[in-house]
Amino acid sequence: MSTTKSLPLLEPETAEAATPCCPPLTERTFTAEEAERTAKMFKALGDPVRLRLFSAVASHPGGEACVCDISDVGVSQPTVSHHLKKLKEAGLLSSERRGTWVYYRVEPSVVTAMGNLLAPAGN
Amino acid sequence: MSTTKSLPLLEPETAEAATPCCPPLTERTFTAEEAERTAKMFKALGDPVRLRLFSAVASHPGGEACVCDISDVGVSQPTVSHHLKKLKEAGLLSSERRGTWVYYRVEPSVVTAMGNLLAPAGN
DNA sequence: CATCTATGTTGACGTTCATCGAATCAAGTG
DNA sequence: CACTTGATTCGATGAACGTCAACATAGATG
Numbered sequence: 001m002s003t004t005k006s007l008p009l010l011e012p013e014t015a016e017a018a019t020p021c022c023p024p025l026t027e028r029t030f031t032a033e034e035a036e037r038t039a040k041m042f043k044a045l046g047d048p049v050r051l052r053l054f055s056a057v058a059s060h061p062g063g064e065a066c067v068c069d070i071s072d073v074g075v076s077q078p079t080v081s082h083h084l085k086k087l088k089e090a091g092l093l094s095s096e097r098r099g100t101w102v103y104y105r106v107e108p109s110v111v112t113a114m115g116n117l118l119a120p121a122g123n
Numbered sequence: 124m125s126t127t128k129s130l131p132l133l134e135p136e137t138a139e140a141a142t143p144c145c146p147p148l149t150e151r152t153f154t155a156e157e158a159e160r161t162a163k164m165f166k167a168l169g170d171p172v173r174l175r176l177f178s179a180v181a182s183h184p185g186g187e188a189c190v191c192d193i194s195d196v197g198v199s200q201p202t203v204s205h206h207l208k209k210l211k212e213a214g215l216l217s218s219e220r221r222g223t224w225v226y227y228r229v230e231p232s233v234v235t236a237m238g239n240l241l242a243p244a245g246n
Numbered sequence: 247c248a249t250c251t252a253t254g255t256t257g258a259c260g261t262t263c264a265t266c267g268a269a270t271c272a273a274g275t276g
Numbered sequence: 277c278a279c280t281t282g283a284t285t286c287g288a289t290g291a292a293c294g295t296c297a298a299c300a301t302a303g304a305t306g
Contacts, residue, residue, distance in 0.1 A: 025174075025177060025178045025181045025182070025234075026178075026181040026182055026186070026229070027182055028178070028182045029175065029178050029179040029193075030174055030175050030178040030179075031175075032171065032175065032196075032197070035171040035172070035174040035175045035178075036171045038174055039168065039169050039170055039171045039173075039174045040169075042165050042166070042168040042169040042174070043165070043166065043169030043170070044169075045162065045165040045169075046162050046163075046165040046166030046167075046168075047162055047293085047294080048155065048158035048159045048162045049158070049294085050162075051148075051153055051158040051161055051162050051165070052152065052154075052155065054148060055148045055149070055151070055152050055153040055158075056152040056153075058148050058149040059148070059149055059150055059151045059152055063149070066252095067252075067253065068252070068253095070152075071253095073155075074155065075295070076295070076296055076297085077252085077253075077254095078253090078254080078255080078256095078295080078296065078297080078298090079294070079295055080253090081253060081254055081255080082254090082255090082294080082295080083294085084253095084254095085254080085255095097253090097302080097303085099303065099304075100251070100252060100253095100302085100303055100304060101252065101253085101303095102252075102253060102254085106149070111148075111242070112241070112242050114241050114242075115238045115239075115240075115241035115242025116242060117238075118234050118235070118237050118238035118241070119234070119235050119237075119238025119239060119242060170263090170264080172264085172265095189281095190281075190282065191281070191282090194282095198265070198266085199265075199266060200281090200282075200283095201265090201266080201267085201268095201282095201283080201284080201285090202264075202265055202266075203282090204282065204283055204284080205264085205265085205283090205284095206264090207282095207283095208283080208284095220273075220274085220281095220282090222273095222274060222275075223273080223274055223275065223280065223281055223282090224274095224281065224282085225281075225282060225283085
């Protein structure tokens with residue numbers, strides 16, 4: 001697909017977006033690059049369908065769920081797959097195939113890092 | 124249109140997006156409506172320019188800043204104004220005019236609520 | 247091998263979004 | 277009054293996004 005020049009720097013799909021990134025939003029003004037990277041994570045949760053899919057996975061026992069368990073969000077199967085991919089690219093989910101089914105799992109460190117961006121200790 | 128700004132809840136139309144909303148994402152699957160509402164807040168931070176503006180305000184002494192102090196993000200003045208409005212509509216910022224300048228301030232309760240969505244106590 | 251089921255991928259389509267320039271308005275200052 | 281800061285509007289443009297239908301793939305099973 002070769003994304004074009006919209007990203008000056010790296011964008012190896014799944015991995016880089018997951019890097020812990022930045023200090024709390026309250027600590028200092030973000031640089032353009034930090035903002036670019038962090039915005040991707042927020043944007044990933046900025047869609048209702050993705051938010052539902054994410055909370056479905058996150059609230060499943062063990063923090064993981066089969067696609068078949070969570071795909072009842074009112075959109076077609078390819079659309080579900082598309083959104084899960086986005087969440088994966090943002091580093092919020094990881095996936096693993098086990099036999100017939102594919103399981104998605106929450107990446108707790110990334111989610112916690114996002115939380116700390118917003119609610120640093122004692123704020 | 125500034126009615127007495129004694130307390131931090133917002134204009135009629137902007138109020139909905141600001142309501143604290145939902146349980147932690149890990150607690151249970153979001154309903155469509157909850158997802159719709161919550162996604163708006165994440166989407167508001169899902170843009171690099173808005174993220175920079177927000178962190179600029181949040182990191183200013185006192186959690187508030189004049190537009191003139193933060194508008195150096197590489198986009199035109201109407202665009203800055205546009206993004207600040209979006210952040211306001213999402214409930215993340217509030218604004219107040221003092222003399223010549225307009226000051227934007229972080230709404231800590233809303234930001235904290237967002238943080239708790241992601242990082243509930245002890246997770 | 248043939249076939250079924252569960253997912254991922256592709257390509258297209260319409261919609262929303264970010265951005266701009268330029269103009270204009272509103273509020274406040276001196 | 278002129279000047280400044282910031283918000284608002286308008287039209288326009290290109291990019292990004294959400295969605296689906298159709299196709300492709302991987303594993304299980306017959």
